Amino acid sequence: MKKLIIIFALIFLHISGCKNDYPPSLWDPNFEAEPDPVITAIQPDSAFGGIGIITILGENFSADPRKNHVYFNGEKGEVLEASATQLKVRVPNLYGDDVVIKVRVEGALMFAEFAPYKLMRVWTEYSDFNEYDDAFAMAVDADENLYVSLAQDNKGKKKKIVKVTPDGTRYDYASTTVDKASGMRVGPGGDLFYVNILQAVFRVPAGGGQDQIYKVLTGGVFDLDFDANGNIFLAGNASKVFVLQPDKTAKIVAQYDKISFNAVRVFNNYVYLAGSYTGADTTQVQEGVWRNEILNAEGDLGPNELVFDWHSHFPQNNLLSMVIAEDGDIIIGSDTPDPLIAIHPDGRFEPVYPGVIEPPASSMVWGNGDYLYINRRSSEASKKRILRVNMLRKSAPYFGRQ
Secondary structure, three states: HHHHHHHHHHHHHHHOOOOOOOOOOOOOOOOOOOOOEEEEEOOOOOEOOOEEEEEEEEEOOOOHHHHHHEEEEEEEOEEEEEEOOEEEEEEOOOOOEEEEEEEEEEEEOOOOHHHHHHEOOOEOOOOOOOOOOOEEEEEEEOOEEEEEEEEOOOOOOOOOOEOOOOOOOOEEEEEEOOOOEEEEEOOOOEEEEEOOOOOOEEEEEOOOOOOOOEEEEEOOOOOEEEOOOOOOOEEEEEEEEEEEEEOOOOEEEOOOOEEEEEEEEEEOOOEEEEEEOOOOOOOOOEEEEEEEEOOOOOOOOOOOOEEEEHHHHHOOOOOOEEEOOOOOOOOEOOOOOOOOOEEEOOOOOEEEEOOOOOOOEEEEEEOOOEEEEEEEOOHHHOEEEEEEEEEEOEEOHHHOOO
């Protein structure tokens, strides 16, 4: 027993003689936290996810944008400008009716919180198109009805044009002679005109039904557009630009050197053409946008003018479609990661809604208001859809449907 007491006594003496090796305290008695941020309001009261810029009003923010951190359901936004009472923030690519916004200021202990906040999609999948629909060209009439060409498939679906009303209801509108339309426009009186790479121009009478051959040209055409005089300008793989006048008189009004065109648009008294060079001369512009001035009511055209050299800026990607905004921006549809590229009148270019829309933009048509319709003919069948995108601006006129 005495031995045990001695052993315990020795252990106690050893422990009590050891030095404490605790790390130094992290507490700084001189620390003074910054005032906690406060959110009093957010303007506007909703925004589009991925593109919207909001203003957060409140108190105790940092005037240094880098010291303010704003989160939307945990995803970080980009602080563009900052003062003690306001933060201007680009919202992340997020959607929902009950988003929670939190602000952290470096040096403060607590977050500011605001909820719920609404973030909307700038695009939606339109109607019930899916991977089983082989969709091609589209057109829109003056009442915002969308027309879509569907190709025949190996499961018995017939080649046809369907009509989608503004509420998204879809029904069969016309039977087509050829497999599909590569370009389509609504013309005067509500008739629907389309082409199919070949030499013929087809017309579907207002109200639908069976198509008819309207005119046979001397070269293949891929796309078409009307001017203010009722002329139809057409171009395709023949390196020629045709004009088809209201009395069905047709003539060649421009000649290019081995250019295969896939998009035609009339704007501000010019015919704009998108296409690619098919020859062997590497010094030629390989892919781009050109234009010709409309000289008179008969549709005669001026000299060829290069507007934008697509290939020099996007050598690995294809120019697939083209529309024009009322402010003169040319919107290119492509297979780039951000499939909409805006070419400004001064030659500058930039993606539209970066990080928001998935490629490709195979064909496009702008409606009567802010909506742009995109046929996303993805190589992944499950992603084939018709999209409706709010461009927050309007199109240049489509003269045929006016």
